[in-house]
Amino acid sequence: MTLTFEDLQGIARIEEDRQEGFRHRIHVCVAAGCLSCQSGLIKDTLEKEVSRRGWENWCNVKGVGCLGLCAAGPLISIQPDGTYYQGVQVSDVSDVLDSLGGEPLSRLDCSGQLPFFQRQKKIVLENCGLIDPERIEEYIGRAGYEALYNAVRLMTPGEVIDEVSAGGLRGRGGAGFPTGLKWTTVFKAVNGTKFVVCNADEGDPGAFMDRSVLESDPHRVIEGMAIAGYAVGAAHGFVYVRAEYPLAVKRLRTAIAHAERFGVLGNNIFNTKFSFKVEVRLGAGAFVCGEETALIASIEGRLGRPRPRPPYPAEFGLWGYPTLINNVETLANIPSIIRRGGSWYSGIGSESSKGTKVFALAGRVNNTGLIEVPMGTTLRDIVFDIGGGIPGDARFKAVQTGGPSGGCIPEQYLDLPIDYESLAEIGSIMGSGGMIVMDEGSCMVDVAKFFMEFCMSESCGKCVPCRVGTTQIYNLLCRISSGTAEPNDPARLEDLCDVVKRTSLCGLGQTAPNPVMSTLRYFGEEYRQHIEDKTCPAGVCQVGGVGEV
Amino acid sequence: MEAKVHRASESLDDARRRFVDRTMRRHGYEAHALIETLHSVQEHFGFLDTDSLRYVAKSLHVPLSRVYAVATFYHYFSLQPPGEHTCVVCKGTACYIGGASDILKGIEESLGIGPGNTTEDGLVSIVTARCLGACGLAPAVVFDGEVRGKMTPAAVLDTIQRWADHDADV
Amino acid sequence: MTDRDYFKGKPRTDVNPVRILTFKIDGRDVTAREDETILTVARQNGIFIPTLCHLDGLSERGACRLCMVEVKGSDKLFPACVTLPRQDMEVMTDSPRLNEYRKKILELLFSERNHVCSVCVSNGHCELQDLAVTLGMSHVRYEYLYPRHTIDASHDRFSVDHNRCVLCLRCIRVCDEVEGAHTWDVMGRGILCKVITDLNQPWGTSETCTGCGKCVHVCPTGALSEKGKSVSEMSKRRQFLPYLEMMRRESRK
Numbered sequence: 001m002t003l004t005f006e007d008l009q010g011i012a013r014i015e016e017d018r019q020e021g022f023r024h025r026i027h028v029c030v031a032a033g034c035l036s037c038q039s040g041l042i043k044d045t046l047e048k049e050v051s052r053r054g055w056e057n058w059c060n061v062k063g064v065g066c067l068g069l070c071a072a073g074p075l076i077s078i079q080p081d082g083t084y085y086q087g088v089q090v091s092d093v094s095d096v097l098d099s100l101g102g103e104p105l106s107r108l109d110c111s112g113q114l115p116f117f118q119r120q121k122k123i124v125l126e127n128c129g130l131i132d133p134e135r136i137e138e139y140i141g142r143a144g145y146e147a148l149y150n151a152v153r154l155m156t157p158g159e160v161i162d163e164v165s166a167g168g169l170r171g172r173g174g175a176g177f178p179t180g181l182k183w184t185t186v187f188k189a190v191n192g193t194k195f196v197v198c199n200a201d202e203g204d205p206g207a208f209m210d211r212s213v214l215e216s217d218p219h220r221v222i223e224g225m226a227i228a229g230y231a232v233g234a235a236h237g238f239v240y241v242r243a244e245y246p247l248a249v250k251r252l253r254t255a256i257a258h259a260e261r262f263g264v265l266g267n268n269i270f271n272t273k274f275s276f277k278v279e280v281r282l283g284a285g286a287f288v289c290g291e292e293t294a295l296i297a298s299i300e301g302r303l304g305r306p307r308p309r310p311p312y313p314a315e316f317g318l319w320g321y322p323t324l325i326n327n328v329e330t331l332a333n334i335p336s337i338i339r340r341g342g343s344w345y346s347g348i349g350s351e352s353s354k355g356t357k358v359f360a361l362a363g364r365v366n367n368t369g370l371i372e373v374p375m376g377t378t379l380r381d382i383v384f385d386i387g388g389g390i391p392g393d394a395r396f397k398a399v400q401t402g403g404p405s406g407g408c409i410p411e412q413y414l415d416l417p418i419d420y421e422s423l424a425e426i427g428s429i430m431g432s433g434g435m436i437v438m439d440e441g442s443c444m445v446d447v448a449k450f451f452m453e454f455c456m457s458e459s460c461g462k463c464v465p466c467r468v469g470t471t472q473i474y475n476l477l478c479r480i481s482s483g484t485a486e487p488n489d490p491a492r493l494e495d496l497c498d499v500v501k502r503t504s505l506c507g508l509g510q511t512a513p514n515p516v517m518s519t520l521r522y523f524g525e526e527y528r529q530h531i532e533d534k535t536c537p538a539g540v541c542q543v544g545g546v547g548e549v
Numbered sequence: 550m551e552a553k554v555h556r557a558s559e560s561l562d563d564a565r566r567r568f569v570d571r572t573m574r575r576h577g578y579e580a581h582a583l584i585e586t587l588h589s590v591q592e593h594f595g596f597l598d599t600d601s602l603r604y605v606a607k608s609l610h611v612p613l614s615r616v617y618a619v620a621t622f623y624h625y626f627s628l629q630p631p632g633e634h635t636c637v638v639c640k641g642t643a644c645y646i647g648g649a650s651d652i653l654k655g656i657e658e659s660l661g662i663g664p665g666n667t668t669e670d671g672l673v674s675i676v677t678a679r680c681l682g683a684c685g686l687a688p689a690v691v692f693d694g695e696v697r698g699k700m701t702p703a704a705v706l707d708t709i710q711r712w713a714d715h716d717a718d719v
Numbered sequence: 720m721t722d723r724d725y726f727k728g729k730p731r732t733d734v735n736p737v738r739i740l741t742f743k744i745d746g747r748d749v750t751a752r753e754d755e756t757i758l759t760v761a762r763q764n765g766i767f768i769p770t771l772c773h774l775d776g777l778s779e780r781g782a783c784r785l786c787m788v789e790v791k792g793s794d795k796l797f798p799a800c801v802t803l804p805r806q807d808m809e810v811m812t813d814s815p816r817l818n819e820y821r822k823k824i825l826e827l828l829f830s831e832r833n834h835v836c837s838v839c840v841s842n843g844h845c846e847l848q849d850l851a852v853t854l855g856m857s858h859v860r861y862e863y864l865y866p867r868h869t870i871d872a873s874h875d876r877f878s879v880d881h882n883r884c885v886l887c888l889r890c891i892r893v894c895d896e897v898e899g900a901h902t903w904d905v906m907g908r909g910i911l912c913k914v915i916t917d918l919n920q921p922w923g924t925s926e927t928c929t930g931c932g933k934c935v936h937v938c939p940t941g942a943l944s945e946k947g948k949s950v951s952e953m954s955k956r957r958q959f960l961p962y963l964e965m966m967r968r969e970s971r972k
Contacts, residue, residue, distance in 0.1 A: 436646060
């Protein structure tokens with residue numbers, strides 16, 4: 001089947017009518033977070049209760065993707081009223097239905113968390129929590145695949161790339177490489193066969209943006225890939241996704257099947273010469289496979305060990321062909337940029353970093369969950385306004401961004417507008433978007449040890465400095481946290497960090513010392529207390545057997 | 550009787566092997582299907598046994614040592630048969646800050662095993678995960694595929710105890 | 720195109736001629752084909768750059784990080800074995816900073832496993848030992864990790880002592896690329912990496928090993944050795960590699 005633009009709009013109209021036919025629409029979050037507090041059961045109960053009351057014709061219950069406020073799950077939202085209920089239990093179901101059309105139930109209402117919902121700017125997450133991720137019609141109903149139509153029917157590949165460049169989009173996987181430039185490189189590569197790879201190997205501990213996007217709005221990523229394929233001249237795409245995300249894998253597979261059935265993937269898309277297919281490849285639990293060359297090796301069924309670059313994947317990638325590798329969030333931005341224009345996109349964000357960024361807010365903060373804010377928002381806004389502050393009025397200590405490649409940002413930088421450059425300046429990185437808030441109950445030496453243990457066990461073992469150096473750093477940190485360190489151990493740490501950072505082969509090793517270096521820089525006093533006073537101020541480490549036992 | 554049991558398990562193996570064959574066929578028995586095939590083996594056999602590794606190596610024309618290297622490089626693959634029940638403790642940053650190490654400590658004190666091991670009676674395997682992506686619910690633990698959030702050492706041990714009690718009843 | 724075309728006055732028609740470029744190593748002007756690495760060119764000109772995982776005739780890994788060099792105008796360090804020169808590039812192979820990094824990497828290697836030279840079959844013929852002498856490594860500043868590794872003497876002619884292994888993976892490469900057996904590979908990851916034969920089974924039981932012994936002779940340390948050798952007796956012969964490489968190049972022509 002080949003779609004025309006009229007078909008697309010027809011589907012959208014039918015879908016819109018269908019939605020408007022319901023006086024009340026109850027959206028139950030069925031992303032992984034809420035599912036793990038029984039939201040599936042709540043959805044079933046709601047559906048049963050609605051049909052028992054004979055309300056099917058005007059009251060619709062559907063499962064949607066992430067509503068954002070994971071801490072308060074299971075979450076449901078009532079549309080079109082815009083009421084949000086938190087912590088819904090099966091016993092609440094009839095009360096929720098009784099209150100439809102009247103006053104919201106005050107005991108469950110969480111619309112009071114207004115800053116959380118209001119302070120955000122949603123582009124990537126614009127459909128999350130609104131559409132049923134397992135129905136392509138709902139995505140099309142929200143202007144889905146319109147951007148792909150515009151791209152393949154009305155624009156040349158060069159124009160598509162120009163639009164992306166004009167938007168100023170930068171890679172959301174962490175390093176912030178300009179997306180338009182990356183696309184141009186692959187576009188210019190001469191070889192006939194090319195590939196597009198979507199990197200969904202979200203390995204940072206404490207980050208779940210990509211998972212949520214794939215679970216809540218998989219078609220957006222597929223559309224972004226298809227547009228990328230058209231722009232660079234590729235006919236085949238791979239999504240490399242973690243096997244640890246079974247729900248995301250399932251929804252992605254469903255979405256691909258639907259997209260093929262509707263003809264937005266496959267041969268001669270929208271009656272053009274452009275053909276594009278997408279395949280899913282499962283990761284198998286190796287953080288290093290987020291690195292481009294390791295990811296390619298893994299798709300090829302080999303050991304996920306990085307190789308020296310150049311040559312870059314853009315010229316020599318999958319099976320030696322030019323390959324475009326973009327992160328999930330980067331690709332999810334593409335449909336909006338093509339639909340609304342690069343100049344619209346570049347109007348959002350800060351001077352050097354355009355658009356929005358999705359963060360996974362977690363740790364010691366009230367509103368843990370998924371948020372999307374314009375680049376240049378301050379940490380204070382994120383942690384205290386959107387995040388609702390620290391539970392129990394404990395004192396804020398630091399925010400960790402960028403996962404094991406990032407650093408800990410102390411209180412003094414709370415008012416710093418965050419973008420790629422500002423974070424790098426203070427010794428952290430944007431990373432993929434994990435943001436862990438820590439209060440006075442968190443020990444910085446312990447946090448550094450945690451990340452170093454991670455890097456040590458995730459090191460692929462290929463190059464010497466990363467393989468042995470991370471182990472040596474970890475051992476030193478263990479000594480410090482157990483109170484057996486010597487006064488010059490911080491100097492040793494710095495020296496080792498320098499070797500690993502300067503001489504490692506890939507990004508994993510080169511950035512592995514960041515958590516240690518940033519904590520040494522901002523919380524050196526805490527290291528001193530561990531080493532000289534043999535105490536852990538946060539009471540986490542068992543320094544010399546005293547501490548918290 | 551014994552022979553019969555043996556035959557039954559053999560036909561079970563055949564059925565499961567067919568799933569693995571299907572995966573390899575879908576990829577044209579190309580060497581790059583190795584990881585996908587190992588996923589298929591683990592899904593249907595629960596772990597990667599030596600016979601399966603040999604079978605996959607032979608079918609895909611991949612050297613034995615390469616198959617073993619891939620199977621041990623990726624932490625998702627296991628060469629040990631899992632226990633009857635699996636308890637996955639998330640060790641993502643949020644869960645770590647939220648007390649995942651206390652949970653692991655509690656398990657170790659009570660069952661005497663650390664992550665990556667199975668109790669001697671084969672009842673429970675303890676596994677750690679690098680972030681399940683349920684950071685909003687830290688610390689999270691997965692009991693036989695079911696994610697439960699905001700866990701404490703006591704709550705985890707309680708569930709494990711219930712597994713033991715239930716199995717004792719049967 | 721043949722030599723005779725020149726006499727007929729025909730212009731060349733191949734579109735991608737290999738370019739030759741000139742650049743500087745340690746202030747000396749050198750020339751290189753565009754596909755030759757900095758390491759290759761340095762060696763042609765008798766300039767020493769320490770290496771461990773590199774071996775002429777095998778593919779490059781860029782993993783030991785000992786061959787790091789500096790390039791004028793960049794703060795980064797570049798592995799000479801996989802970096803191609805650019806026109807007018809200025810490469811420095813020797814500086815106090817480089818020497819310090821190389822020594823530290825070497826010390827990390829020494830701290831990783833149990834390298835006890837005095838009882839090693841390769842004592843006096845060991846590349847790791849030679850590098851320590853050349854680079855002036857006097858002590859190891861890092862804590863020894865003292866891992867517990869085994870010796871596998873199940874093969875009737877060779878043995879492998881994992882205590883001496885530096886994970887250069889030359890054995891894996893020679894077995895795969897030259898012998899074509901792919902008996903060796905590396906299991907696990909990070910500090911737990913270990914070279915294995917077949918399904919991590921005793922070497923003597925390997926079904927794929929041809930017993931050619933190439934792995935033993937490319938091994939830079941005493942990790943792989945011939946049986947029956949005592950301390951300091953195991954010297955390696957690897958002249959065969961360039962020969963094999965040359966013969967293959969000829970046969971491809």
